[in-house]
Amino acid sequence: xxxxxVIEHDRGALSAASLEALAAARSxxxxxxxxxLGAAADGLAAELGAHGAAVxxxxxxxxxxxxxxxxxxxxxxxxxxxxxxxxxxACGTERGNEVMAQAAARLDLPFVANCNxxxxxxxxxxxxxxxxxxxxxxxxxxAPTKLVTVTHHQxxxxxxxxxxxxxxxxxxxxxxxxxxxxxERVERAAGVTLATAPLVVGGGRGVGSAEAxxxxxxxxxxxxxxxxxxxAVTNNGWRNHTxxxxxxxxxxxxxxxxxxxxxxxxQHWVGAMASKKILAINTDTEANMVTKADYAVxxxxxxxxxxxxxxxxxxxxxxA
Amino acid sequence: MKVLVCVKRVPAPGAKINITADGxxxxxxxxxxxxxxxxxxxxxxxxxxVEQHGGESTVLTLGPAEADEQLRYAASIGVNKAVLLPIxxxxxxxxxxxxxxxxxxxxxxxxxGAFDLILFxxxxxxxxxxxxxxxxxxxxxxxMVNGIKGIELQGDTVRAKRESEAGVExxxxxxxxxxxxxEGINLPRYPTLKGRxxxxxxxxxxxxxxxxxxGQHMVMLLQAAEQVxxxxxxxxxxxxxxxxxxxxxxxxxxx
Ligand SMILES: Cc1cc2nc3c(=O)[nH]c(=O)nc-3n(C[C@H](O)[C@H](O)[C@H](O)COP(=O)(O)OP(=O)(O)OC[C@H]3O[C@@H](n4cnc5c(N)ncnc54)[C@H](O)[C@@H]3O)c2cc1C
Ligand SMILES: Nc1ncnc2c1ncn2[C@@H]1O[C@H](COP(=O)(O)O)[C@@H](O)[C@H]1O
Numbered sequence: 001x002x003x004x005x006v007i008e009h010d011r012g013a014l015s016a017a018s019l020e021a022l023a024a025a026r027s028x029x030x031x032x033x034x035x036x037l038g039a040a041a042d043g044l045a046a047e048l049g050a051h052g053a054a055v056x057x058x059x060x061x062x063x064x065x066x067x068x069x070x071x072x073x074x075x076x077x078x079x080x081x082x083x084x085x086x087x088x089x090a091c092g093t094e095r096g097n098e099v100m101a102q103a104a105a106r107l108d109l110p111f112v113a114n115c116n117x118x119x120x121x122x123x124x125x126x127x128x129x130x131x132x133x134x135x136x137x138x139x140x141x142x143a144p145t146k147l148v149t150v151t152h153h154q155x156x157x158x159x160x161x162x163x164x165x166x167x168x169x170x171x172x173x174x175x176x177x178x179x180x181x182x183x184e185r186v187e188r189a190a191g192v193t194l195a196t197a198p199l200v201v202g203g204g205r206g207v208g209s210a211e212a213x214x215x216x217x218x219x220x221x222x223x224x225x226x227x228x229x230x231x232a233v234t235n236n237g238w239r240n241h242t243x244x245x246x247x248x249x250x251x252x253x254x255x256x257x258x259x260x261x262x263x264x265x266x267q268h269w270v271g272a273m274a275s276k277k278i279l280a281i282n283t284d285t286e287a288n289m290v291t292k293a294d295y296a297v298x299x300x301x302x303x304x305x306x307x308x309x310x311x312x313x314x315x316x317x318x319x320a
Numbered sequence: 321m322k323v324l325v326c327v328k329r330v331p332a333p334g335a336k337i338n339i340t341a342d343g344x345x346x347x348x349x350x351x352x353x354x355x356x357x358x359x360x361x362x363x364x365x366x367x368x369x370v371e372q373h374g375g376e377s378t379v380l381t382l383g384p385a386e387a388d389e390q391l392r393y394a395a396s397i398g399v400n401k402a403v404l405l406p407i408x409x410x411x412x413x414x415x416x417x418x419x420x421x422x423x424x425x426x427x428x429x430x431x432x433g434a435f436d437l438i439l440f441x442x443x444x445x446x447x448x449x450x451x452x453x454x455x456x457x458x459x460x461x462x463x464m465v466n467g468i469k470g471i472e473l474q475g476d477t478v479r480a481k482r483e484s485e486a487g488v489e490x491x492x493x494x495x496x497x498x499x500x501x502x503e504g505i506n507l508p509r510y511p512t513l514k515g516r517x518x519x520x521x522x523x524x525x526x527x528x529x530x531x532x533x534x535g536q537h538m539v540m541l542l543q544a545a546e547q548v549x550x551x552x553x554x555x556x557x558x559x560x561x562x563x564x565x566x567x568x569x570x571x572x573x574x575x
Contacts, residue, residue: 010485069454097466098466102458105454111451135542136541138542180464186490224573266333292547299558311562
């Protein structure tokens with residue numbers, strides 16, 4: 001067998017990211033197998049087959065009742081010993097990277113995280129992400145079994161029908177690994193989030209204070225969007241970190257990102273660059289955000305934003 | 321309780337990250353340096369835990385001699401002890417880094433007792449290998465969870481919180497354990513003048529790092545493809561508002 005793909009799921013719900021990993025695996029080898037952990041994931045075999053998995057190895061165990069990084073990593077390590085794949089792939093999500101690191105530690109093998117391009121061979125040649133995507137690294141991977149994750153959103157999921165034959169894989173997992181299995185969960189309230197909002201009004205240091213975000217809130221509310229911010233804002237305690245866009249915050253992909261009083265540091269830009277359109281509002285024509293944006297308004301955000309809100313209200317009033 | 325935090329010195333670039341002519345490193349000629357943001361929060365978490373529960377915190381880094389700056393910064397906000405594992409290149413590969421940190425922790429624990437909690441960042445800001453902490457925890461045979469945005473000590477257990485797409489997950493991890501922390505877990509304090517002065521006097525212990533090279537070798541750094549766009553100027557000041565609203569209409573955002 002050749003390439004084994006670790007399938008991420010949440011209590012049986014398939015993570016679409018894993019379909020990207022299956023697509024990446026098919027670009028490396030024609031013989032692709034999948035690994036699902038926990039009985040809750042048994043129902044995924046058909047869909048994994050449709051995306052190119054010839055065999056789906058299913059592991060059942062008490063400690064796999066929910067996600068647990070150590071239990072999952074141990075399963076991957078034992079699956080490698082049992083099945084001897086030439087490579088193991090997962091998608092570079094938070095869980096994907098953690099599980100692969102756990103497996104690599106157990107197997108004492110190298111692990112390359114967040115790969116954009118893979119040229120397979122005896123030694124693999126890889127282009128991977130650094131600085132959250134601001135920079136790339138070309139590296140080589142020399143190991144008897146290659147362990148890698150592929151950058152999320154880099155490979156496109158695609159159907160490629162294969163057997164998807166379910167096979168039970170019996171592994172000997174220590175019950176003590178339950179120590180890092182999720183013990184409680186508080187479900188998120190439904191609604192638009194920063195990551196999924198169609199419009200984000202972002203504020204940076206130029207906003208000046210926590211109170212001065214009120215006009216940004218008003219504008220976002222009027223358009224069914226949400227407010228985001230830069231790290232300068234969270235560091236000043238003006239807004240909660242959950243609103244931060246960037247390398248160490250949230251990656252956004254709205255139809256429009258209105259970046260107000262944000263200079264556009266590279267670490268902010270990597271979180272915003274997937275936006276379909278960017279409009280910068282800034283007093284500085286030379287600001288990186290302005291030169292990189294699709295649209296710009298030069299001026300004081302404290303005057304420009306209320307004027308935009310007023311214009312929207314005027315037009316809405318006129319059409320009502 | 322005894323807490324150890326592992327941090328990495330990284331450059332703090334602005335609008336762009338430039339690469340040296342030989343492609344081997346980030347051009348840091350005009351750059352300041354900092355601690356990775358996730359790790360800055362891990363340092364703050366360590367200081368808070370010791371403030372609440374008593375004990376002692378230690379900060380450790382593997383890096384160039386100049387990483388002394390990041391260790392003293394941690395000391396300036398309240399970390400008690402500092403350890404430097406000096407190397408004469410910018411970086412070691414993740415397996416080698418983990419081996420060196422594991423060795424240093426074993427020596428520290430043999431001399432001064434075990435750490436109840438070892439904190440890492442979720443990933444380093446520059447290389448983002450997502451693994452050094454995990455490897456260290458496994459070598460030390462301690463439980464580890466990454467991505468942590470909340471730490472609460474309850475007797476011999478740490479209630480660690482993590483955000484997922486579905487909601488907030490809680491892990492009840494027995495100590496001694498290892499956690500990877502994410503920015504947002506707290507708001508790191510700024511050093512006081514008193515803290516800064518005190519940090520100058522902190523004794524930075526030096527430990528010679530030891531570790532075999534791993535199987536991941538950096539060949540060179542590359543620039544990411546840049547999106548170039550001709551910025552369309554919609555106007556200046558409040559007078560630009562109608563043009564902005566036209567754009568919102570065009571993009572179908574005005575409902
Ligand atoms: C490892 C690392 C990770 C990081 N991760 C992140 C991250 O995830 N997210 C993030 O945002 N940053 C991150 N940063 C920080 C980043 O480098 C910048 O420091 C930060 O983004 C700057 O925020 P800012 O643009 O709001 O502030 P500044 O850079 O100070 O820019 C303020 C801007 O506001 C404009 N302005 C001022 N007044 C007005 C006004 N009245 N009207 C209109 N415009 C005005 C100015 O012209 C300027 O362009 C990270 C840094 C490092 C080293
Ligand atoms: N050179 C280093 N010195 C100390 N800690 C490090 C070093 N490199 C990585 N770490 C720690 O390991 C975590 C994960 O790093 P990485 O595997 O590079 O993403 C970081 O957030 C740090 O806490």
